Amino acid sequence: MSDIPDRVRKIVVEHLGVEEDKVTESASFIDDLGADSLDTVELVMAFEEEFGIEIPDDAAETIQTFGDAVKFIKEAS
Amino acid sequence: MFDLTGKCALVTGASGGIGGEIARALHAAGATVGLSGTRGAPLEALAAELGERAFVLPCNLSDPEAVSALPKQAIAAMGAVDILVNNAGINRDNLIMRMSDEDWQSVIDVNLTATFKLCKGVLRGMMKARWGRIVNISSIVGATGNPGQGNYAASKAGMIGMSKSLAFEVASRGITVNAVAPGFIETAMTDKLNDEQKTGILGQIPSGRMGSAQEIAAAVLYLASPEAGYVTGSTLHVNGGMAML
Numbered sequence: 001m002s003d004i005p006d007r008v009r010k011i012v013v014e015h016l017g018v019e020e021d022k023v024t025e026s027a028s029f030i031d032d033l034g035a036d037s038l039d040t041v042e043l044v045m046a047f048e049e050e051f052g053i054e055i056p057d058d059a060a061e062t063i064q065t066f067g068d069a070v071k072f073i074k075e076a077s
Numbered sequence: 078m079f080d081l082t083g084k085c086a087l088v089t090g091a092s093g094g095i096g097g098e099i100a101r102a103l104h105a106a107g108a109t110v111g112l113s114g115t116r117g118a119p120l121e122a123l124a125a126e127l128g129e130r131a132f133v134l135p136c137n138l139s140d141p142e143a144v145s146a147l148p149k150q151a152i153a154a155m156g157a158v159d160i161l162v163n164n165a166g167i168n169r170d171n172l173i174m175r176m177s178d179e180d181w182q183s184v185i186d187v188n189l190t191a192t193f194k195l196c197k198g199v200l201r202g203m204m205k206a207r208w209g210r211i212v213n214i215s216s217i218v219g220a221t222g223n224p225g226q227g228n229y230a231a232s233k234a235g236m237i238g239m240s241k242s243l244a245f246e247v248a249s250r251g252i253t254v255n256a257v258a259p260g261f262i263e264t265a266m267t268d269k270l271n272d273e274q275k276t277g278i279l280g281q282i283p284s285g286r287m288g289s290a291q292e293i294a295a296a297v298l299y300l301a302s303p304e305a306g307y308v309t310g311s312t313l314h315v316n317g318g319m320a321m322l
Contacts, residue, residue: 038246038247038249038250041204042204045205047202047205
C-alpha cells in the first residue's frame with residue numbers, strides 16, 4: 001500500500017517523459033505535465049494493469065492530477 | 078507486399094458474401110482470422126475451408142451484451158485483435174414516410190452502434206501494441222443517399238463520420254481507421270433486386286457491371302496492410318465509377 005505513490009509516479013514519468021520532481025501531489029496531467037486526452041486514457045490503462053484494478057470510464061474522468069490517481073488507487077486496491 | 082503474417086483479424090459478417098471474401102483475403106495474406114456472424118453453419122464451413130489460423134466467433138450484433146463480449150472472445154481465441162473489419166450490416170428498406178421506428182433503430186444498432194462498440198473494444202490492445210488497423214465497410218449510399226434506404230444510408234454515413242473522428246484520435250499511436258464504400262456488389266443483398274432494378278442500376282455504372290466481393294476484399298486487404306500505414310481517415314470507394322467521390 002505505502003508504495004502506491006512511487007509506483008504511480010514511475011508510470012507517469014515513464015509515460016509522459018517528465019522529470020520526477022514535476023510529478024507533485026497537485027500536478028495536473030494535462031495542464032502541468034503535458035499530457036493530451038489520449039495520454040490520460042493510456043495512463044489509466046497503465047494504472048489498471050499495474051494495480052490489477054478496473055477504473056470505469058466515469059471514474060477515469062475524475063482522475064486529473066497525480067494526487068487524484070493515488071487517492072483513487074488507494075481506495076480501489 | 079501486404080504480408081499479414083502474425084497479425085490477428087476480426088471480421089464481422091463473415092458468414093455473408095463480402096465478409097467471407099474479406100476473411101479469405103486476410104487469411105491468404107497470412108493473418109489469423111476470427112470469423113464472426115450470426116449464422117454458425119456458414120462460419121464453420123468457412124473455417125473448415127481456411128484450415129489453420131481460423132476461429133469461429135458467433136455473435137448477434139443486435140444484442141448489446143454479445144457485442145461487448147465479442148472483442149474479449151476474439152482476444153481469448155486469437156491472442157490479440159490487430160485488425161478489425163466491421164463488415165456486418167443489415168437493411169430494412171422502406172420509404173422514410175413508411176419506415177417504422179423499429180426498422181430505423183435496428184439498422185442503426187447493428188450497422189453503426191455495434192461498429193462503435195467493437196472499435197472501442199479493440200482499441201486498448203491496439204494502443205498498447207502501437208499498431209492497429211480498423212476498416213469499416215460503409216456503402217456508396219452513405220455518400221449519395223438512396224430512396225428507400227434512409228436508415229441504411231444514415232448508418233453508413235455515420236460509419237464514415239465516426240471513422241474519421243477515431244482516425245484523428247488514434248493516429249499518433251500507429252492505428253489507422255478507414256472506410257471502404259462498396260457500390261453495387263453481387264451478394265445476397267443485391268440478389269433481392271428484380272431485373273428491372275438491376276438493369277436500371279447497371280445503366281448508372283460506367284464499368285457496366287456489378288462488382289465482386291473479391292474486389293471489396295482487395296481494398297480491405299490494402300487498408301489492413303503495413304503498406305497502408307500513412308492512409309487514415311479515408312474512404313476508399315469501390316463502385317465501378319458509379320459515384321466519383
